[in-house]
Amino acid sequence: MKPLQTNFNLLTYLYERKEIVEDTLNKSIPRGNPTFIYDSIRYSLSAGGKRIRPILCLASCELAGGTMEMALPTACALEMIHTMSLIHDDLPAMDNDSYRRGKPTNHIIYGEDLAILAGDALLAYAFEFIATQTKNVPADLIVKVIAQVAHSVTTSGLVGGQIIDLSSEGKSDTTLETLNFIHIHKTGALLEAAVLSGALLAGAKEKDMNRFLRYAQNIGLAFQIIDDVLDIISTEEKLGKSIGKDLKTQKATYPSFWGVEESIKQAELLVEEAKEEILYFDNKAIPLIAIADFIVNRNN
Amino acid sequence: MKPLQTNFNLLTYLYERKEIVEDTLNKSIPRGNPTFIYDSIRYSLSAGGKRIRPILCLASCELAGGTMEMALPTACALEMIHTMSLIHDDLPAMDNDSYRRGKPTNHIIYGEDLAILAGDALLAYAFEFIATQTKNVPADLIVKVIAQVAHSVTTSGLVGGQIIDLSSEGKSDTTLETLNFIHIHKTGALLEAAVLSGALLAGAKEKDMNRFLRYAQNIGLAFQIIDDVLDIISTEEKLGKSIGKDLKTQKATYPSFWGVEESIKQAELLVEEAKEEILYFDNKAIPLIAIADFIVNRNN
Numbered sequence: 001m002k003p004l005q006t007n008f009n010l011l012t013y014l015y016e017r018k019e020i021v022e023d024t025l026n027k028s029i030p031r032g033n034p035t036f037i038y039d040s041i042r043y044s045l046s047a048g049g050k051r052i053r054p055i056l057c058l059a060s061c062e063l064a065g066g067t068m069e070m071a072l073p074t075a076c077a078l079e080m081i082h083t084m085s086l087i088h089d090d091l092p093a094m095d096n097d098s099y100r101r102g103k104p105t106n107h108i109i110y111g112e113d114l115a116i117l118a119g120d121a122l123l124a125y126a127f128e129f130i131a132t133q134t135k136n137v138p139a140d141l142i143v144k145v146i147a148q149v150a151h152s153v154t155t156s157g158l159v160g161g162q163i164i165d166l167s168s169e170g171k172s173d174t175t176l177e178t179l180n181f182i183h184i185h186k187t188g189a190l191l192e193a194a195v196l197s198g199a200l201l202a203g204a205k206e207k208d209m210n211r212f213l214r215y216a217q218n219i220g221l222a223f224q225i226i227d228d229v230l231d232i233i234s235t236e237e238k239l240g241k242s243i244g245k246d247l248k249t250q251k252a253t254y255p256s257f258w259g260v261e262e263s264i265k266q267a268e269l270l271v272e273e274a275k276e277e278i279l280y281f282d283n284k285a286i287p288l289i290a291i292a293d294f295i296v297n298r299n300n
Numbered sequence: 301m302k303p304l305q306t307n308f309n310l311l312t313y314l315y316e317r318k319e320i321v322e323d324t325l326n327k328s329i330p331r332g333n334p335t336f337i338y339d340s341i342r343y344s345l346s347a348g349g350k351r352i353r354p355i356l357c358l359a360s361c362e363l364a365g366g367t368m369e370m371a372l373p374t375a376c377a378l379e380m381i382h383t384m385s386l387i388h389d390d391l392p393a394m395d396n397d398s399y400r401r402g403k404p405t406n407h408i409i410y411g412e413d414l415a416i417l418a419g420d421a422l423l424a425y426a427f428e429f430i431a432t433q434t435k436n437v438p439a440d441l442i443v444k445v446i447a448q449v450a451h452s453v454t455t456s457g458l459v460g461g462q463i464i465d466l467s468s469e470g471k472s473d474t475t476l477e478t479l480n481f482i483h484i485h486k487t488g489a490l491l492e493a494a495v496l497s498g499a500l501l502a503g504a505k506e507k508d509m510n511r512f513l514r515y516a517q518n519i520g521l522a523f524q525i526i527d528d529v530l531d532i533i534s535t536e537e538k539l540g541k542s543i544g545k546d547l548k549t550q551k552a553t554y555p556s557f558w559g560v561e562e563s564i565k566q567a568e569l570l571v572e573e574a575k576e577e578i579l580y581f582d583n584k585a586i587p588l589i590a591i592a593d594f595i596v597n598r599n600n
Contacts, residue, residue, distance in 0.1 A: 120420075
């Protein structure tokens, strides 16, 4: 393996991409009447987060030879969909969460009816945004990207994951197989769509698509394992504060099967495999490699 | 005006198209695990109805020179979206309806969580279905159709209409302007998308698109006026049975502004204007003309 270029600063990279994505997201939804529905949509869309899905989409498009501009509408659409899934998952009939990232959830501020409708609108805006804003990409590839992104939301994607997650709640006999199913669908499908759609937009070759797919699948699962680990570790660090939500709700997690140490090891293995897949692209792969490392090394 | 061909039987036409649409819808959603989410989706998707949106889409595609096959995926996608909007509108946080077409609503059978997720999945399936199943249509037109259909669901479309409808509930000072806003968005936008997407798929010329647009806008409003009228008339006919829901909830309706007789007259005027727009296409316009007439003459 050749040594890769080393003057790459991931934090600067992530910061710059996040700014571009948030700026575009901010302009993506029109203002109009009645103002409260637009406020409700903007409230959740601007609530922050790592914007990891859009950043992955932009990075894989560039790795496959495309430009950031080609992927920006799809990248933002992925964040709209992610936001929709958070708004709906937080509803009383679902996970019943009142706070997210320290702020009241959408339905707490705007009511359940608006929260449901804000989510529906965001899902529709996502496809409208890809269809109307994608430039300099052949139309047949745009159609493929829409198919890929839509598929990741169906019962074969995040809806399917959320359903099994809800039906596993409070059960002590959840198997590792079920836990994998939940996360491959609930978190993995959209991360996979992010990486694959970026590559598709750049016209990546079929054989390269398999590399992107395996990269995405591995970091998707690693991402969730580390999420579970952080729920425990940040609890221990912040001793005296509220304990981890997963423990409180007796939710099956990777650490509950493997323990914290082995979970981190498994996540590291997955990330190594992910990186192996794309080392093939040499220096161009640096951002995606750094993002993979970031997934296991992050602390939030 | 030349006399149009007269051996056209609307009821046979509607019946045959409905069969084709329902057959395609039935095959459109995969079967899988967990079965209950697929059951929930199928329960509402197969609950019947006139299938007027898909039929309009097929008819306008054929009028514009396309084939039924070209429009069938989009036609079914429109019905998936319509079904999603019914499932979500019926939720306790929204209109709180327990029955629809004599059957318990989705959340009554499957619970609120599944009803929300079934709707989300249907909206995603709609776009996946257009993107993967549309054949013999140039990709740039498929992208335009997706944009059109998605737009009709956003806050500029049915979500916007439902929001104003919810916020007008129980208010006695709803203006005719607000009532028009509600229906142009809540019912009109998707009917408009049905007619326009059919024409788009066939590659209709820009100048003809305006005829399709005005046809769609007029029948959309006429459709809603007659819905309001039927809510009253069917009450009077079925004396002794439950009275009309709109009256019970003191909902603003067209008859509450104009009375029943004038409402029917307004709907007839709109339908005449709709027909004028497409008479230009001669015999090819017969199905859409007959559908326009059907909208004011139907009894359910």
